[in-house]
Amino acid sequence: MEINEVTSLTREGDIAVLAIDSPPVNALSLAVRKGIIDALKHAQDDAAVKAVVLLCEGRTFIAGADITEFGAAPASPNLYDMQDALLAATKPVVAAVHGSALGGGFETALTCHYRIASPSASFGFPEVHLGLIPGAGGTQRLPRLVGIEKSFQLITSGAPFNAKQALEMGVIDELTGENSLRADAVAFANKIVQDGGPLRKIDDIDDKVVSARGKPEILETLLKDADRKIRAAYTTDYVMRALDAAANLPVAEGLALEHQMFFELMTSEQSAALRHVFFAERQVWKVPGLSADTPARAIGTVGVIGAGTMGGGIAMNFLNAGIPVKIVETNQPALDRGVETIRRNYENTVKKGRLSQEKAEARMALLSPSLQLEDLGDVDLIIEAVFENMDIKKEVFGKLDAIAKPGAILATNTSFLDVDEIAAATSRPQDVLGLHFFSPANVMKLLEIVRGKETDPANVATAMALAKRIGKIGVLVGVCFGFVGNRMLAQQLREMKGLILEGAMPWDVDRVHLEFGFAMGPFSVADLAGLDLGWSRETSTGSTIQEILCEMDRRGQKTGAGYYDYDENRRPQPSPVVEELILDFAAKNGIARRTISDEEILERCVYPMINEGAKILEEGIAIRASDIDVVWANGYGFPRSRGGPMHYADTVGLDHIVARLESYQAKLGEDFQPAPLLKKLATQSKAFNA
Numbered sequence: 285m286e287i288n289e290v291t292s293l294t295r296e297g298d299i300a301v302l303a304i305d306s307p308p309v310n311a312l313s314l315a316v317r318k319g320i321i322d323a324l325k326h327a328q329d330d331a332a333v334k335a336v337v338l339l340c341e342g343r344t345f346i347a348g349a350d351i352t353e354f355g356a357a358p359a360s361p362n363l364y365d366m367q368d369a370l371l372a373a374t375k376p377v378v379a380a381v382h383g384s385a386l387g388g389g390f391e392t393a394l395t396c397h398y399r400i401a402s403p404s405a406s407f408g409f410p411e412v413h414l415g416l417i418p419g420a421g422g423t424q425r426l427p428r429l430v431g432i433e434k435s436f437q438l439i440t441s442g443a444p445f446n447a448k449q450a451l452e453m454g455v456i457d458e459l460t461g462e463n464s465l466r467a468d469a470v471a472f473a474n475k476i477v478q479d480g481g482p483l484r485k486i487d488d489i490d491d492k493v494v495s496a497r498g499k500p501e502i503l504e505t506l507l508k509d510a511d512r513k514i515r516a517a518y519t520t521d522y523v524m525r526a527l528d529a530a531a532n533l534p535v536a537e538g539l540a541l542e543h544q545m546f547f548e549l550m551t552s553e554q555s556a557a558l559r560h561v562f563f564a565e566r567q568v569w570k571v572p573g574l575s576a577d578t579p580a581r582a583i584g585t586v587g588v589i590g591a592g593t594m595g596g597g598i599a600m601n602f603l604n605a606g607i608p609v610k611i612v613e614t615n616q617p618a619l620d621r622g623v624e625t626i627r628r629n630y631e632n633t634v635k636k637g638r639l640s641q642e643k644a645e646a647r648m649a650l651l652s653p654s655l656q657l658e659d660l661g662d663v664d665l666i667i668e669a670v671f672e673n674m675d676i677k678k679e680v681f682g683k684l685d686a687i688a689k690p691g692a693i694l695a696t697n698t699s700f701l702d703v704d705e706i707a708a709a710t711s712r713p714q715d716v717l718g719l720h721f722f723s724p725a726n727v728m729k730l731l732e733i734v735r736g737k738e739t740d741p742a743n744v745a746t747a748m749a750l751a752k753r754i755g756k757i758g759v760l761v762g763v764c765f766g767f768v769g770n771r772m773l774a775q776q777l778r779e780m781k782g783l784i785l786e787g788a789m790p791w792d793v794d795r796v797h798l799e800f801g802f803a804m805g806p807f808s809v810a811d812l813a814g815l816d817l818g819w820s821r822e823t824s825t826g827s828t829i830q831e832i833l834c835e836m837d838r839r840g841q842k843t844g845a846g847y848y849d850y851d852e853n854r855r856p857q858p859s860p861v862v863e864e865l866i867l868d869f870a871a872k873n874g875i876a877r878r879t880i881s882d883e884e885i886l887e888r889c890v891y892p893m894i895n896e897g898a899k900i901l902e903e904g905i906a907i908r909a910s911d912i913d914v915v916w917a918n919g920y921g922f923p924r925s926r927g928g929p930m931h932y933a934d935t936v937g938l939d940h941i942v943a944r945l946e947s948y949q950a951k952l953g954e955d956f957q958p959a960p961l962l963k964k965l966a967t968q969s970k971a972f973n974a
């Protein structure tokens with residue numbers, strides 16, 4: 285019988301099967317909550333029904349609360365009303381899990397009397413990734429099954445665990461067949477009915493938490509031993525308080541405290557920002573005008589030109605996905621170095637236990653080194669990662685035009701050059717696009733896919749599909765100097781270098797960025813990347829602090845000194861040498877230094893980036909503001925808990941951003957002139973991410 289548009293109840297003998305069918309992930313939307321409540325009432329009222337199986341159609345069990353409802357006015361019945369209906373059931377309810385039982389989905393299963401799962405199923409509380417804690421009983425019921433210690437690990441990490449581990453921990457009662465979940469669930473329910481016995485409720489179990497009662501040192505030790513990220517997460521304190529309640533309070537009081545803390549977090553700016561990034565990272569795949577069924581070309585083999593840091597890292601992405609790669613260099617030593625670097629990377633991953641030796645060897649076996657560009661004549665996609673020079677790139681693409689097979693995609697890894705100009709060096713501009721990987725290319729999730737004015741839409745679709753296949757977040761961008769990320773980065777670089785001449789020191793600028801939430805400050809990042817990128821002693825003019833540092837052989841971490849001094853463990857220290865250098869440089873250039881506030885440092889490093897983002901949107905270089913947020917959260921370490929530069933601007937208020945930019949414009953010039961789109965939105969009291 286259909287209960288509502290997403291819920292049905294069907295009888296199988298004495299068992300009622302309550303099925304949820306709410307694509308894409310059976311999230312606990314209002315309709316799903318209503319459907320479960322109404323279906324349970326039907327099952328309760330039907331004397332012929334002896335037990336209920338709760339399962340989902342589609343790819344997964346309930347994957348959580350419906351995050352799209354967050355921030356909106358709560359709709360009744362809420363998640364707790366639905367759980368109360370399950371808790372009040374007088375007939376056994378068996379949750380039958382496949383796919384991922386996450387967050388509120390897992391918590392729903394914990395309010396059922398029994399839980400079974402298919403072997404490929406997984407469970408987890410990913411709430412902390414959204415700046416939340418489990419808010420529907422997870423922090424009170426999981427400890428009653430697995431204890432405080434295991435609950436601390438699972439909830440603070442947000443890590444999923446598989447069905448086998450769930451069985452071992454006592455989270456589920458039985459594993460089903462991989463393709464017989466429904467039948468096995470009905471059989472399990474029948475057995476429960478035949479066995480009789482009292483209904484089993486987690487809320488009545490105490491033995492797993494009583495051992496931690498009155499022992500706060502248990503949680504204190506867990507926190508002390510936790511890794512740095514968990515200790516630093518603002519949600520960890522909330523988890524600690526919730527688990528302390530699980531150990532020491534009756535379940536009703538623990539639930540009340542959990543609910544209160546959950547709502548406190550749900551209404552926080554951090555959680556709103558993290559939820560924004562969650563959805564933004566799923567929006568990037570939606571390209572207006574590119575229908576979902578645009579045929580993507582099959583990419584069976586890839587050619588990479590250049591076996592340096594970028595070329596080797598790029599090649600690894602495809603080897604990791606099981607795609608054969610031909611890697612080409614101009615000379616044997618460079619080729620050998622490149623191949624050896626890839627091999628060493630895999631060996632290190634094997635040593636860390638994150639990859640089997642067998643898989644590492646299988647990936648290396650897919651790599652074919654060559655000195656001949658002609659060997660790329662049969663591959664489906666060629667990516668060049670040669671020196672960042674337009675003439676060199678145009679020469680390479682001219683050669684590829686003659687070598688590559690018809691229909692092969694020719695991609696440049698350039699990080700800021702004009703892709704249209706490169707495409708014009710071939711007779712097939714429709715097959716040319718940019719694939720801008722971020723270093724280290726085998727690690728960074730972001731891939732800027734640069735669409736040329738003549739790039740064939742099928743090639744765009746192919747590149748987007750390939751990005752997914754190699755585990756990247758592919759953001760489609762247009763052609764301009766620096767595309768999205770580097771174009772905005774140029775604003776930050778200009779301001780940070782000006783600030784240290786006008787009165788701040790590199791460590792002041794970095795501290796402000798760290799306090800804002802960046803993992804590293806921009807000067808530390810520069811030292812890590814190397815201050816001599818694009819620098820040469822022959823052409824150095826000594827006209828900037830960075831050039832002078834390079835001339836002093838202070839080229840960053842790799843030389844033990846850059847903007848910072850580094851000890852033998854590469855720990856950075858503010859450098860008296862650099863401080864003196866900056867003061868002398870400012871004096872020689874007639875710059876009267878002044879005290880610069882943290883607020884000015886932050887505003888001058890971030891607001892011009894936001895302003896550039898507005899121009900990027902106006903020019904159509906980025907499809908949507910949230911794409912810009914995805915670029916910065918995944919390519920440049922912009923704190924996810926701030927949502928990305930454009931979301932952060934919305935949080936601050938665009939009118940405030942405009943006012944501050946105009947104030948700096950009056951003092952510092954046209955670099956701060958607000959973009960027309962920014963001014964328009966501010967005037968209309970609108971936001972970037974409407």
Ligand code: T1G
Binds near residue numbers: 351
């Ligand atoms: N609510 C609403 N929509 C969701 C959703 C959710 N929880 N999860 C996914 N979607 C949408 C997503 O936006 C995308 O939409 C589509 O589903 C496919 O997602 C009280 C409060 C389940 C592992 O954090 O981890 O419960 O773009 O591309 O790669 O304590 O989605 O297609 O229109 O990611 O196969 C806790 C989040 C919520 C799980 C599937 N749950 N989701 O991955 O597909 S908070 C989560 C995921 C909570 C309780 C608290 C993944 C997935 P569209 P997808 P996938």
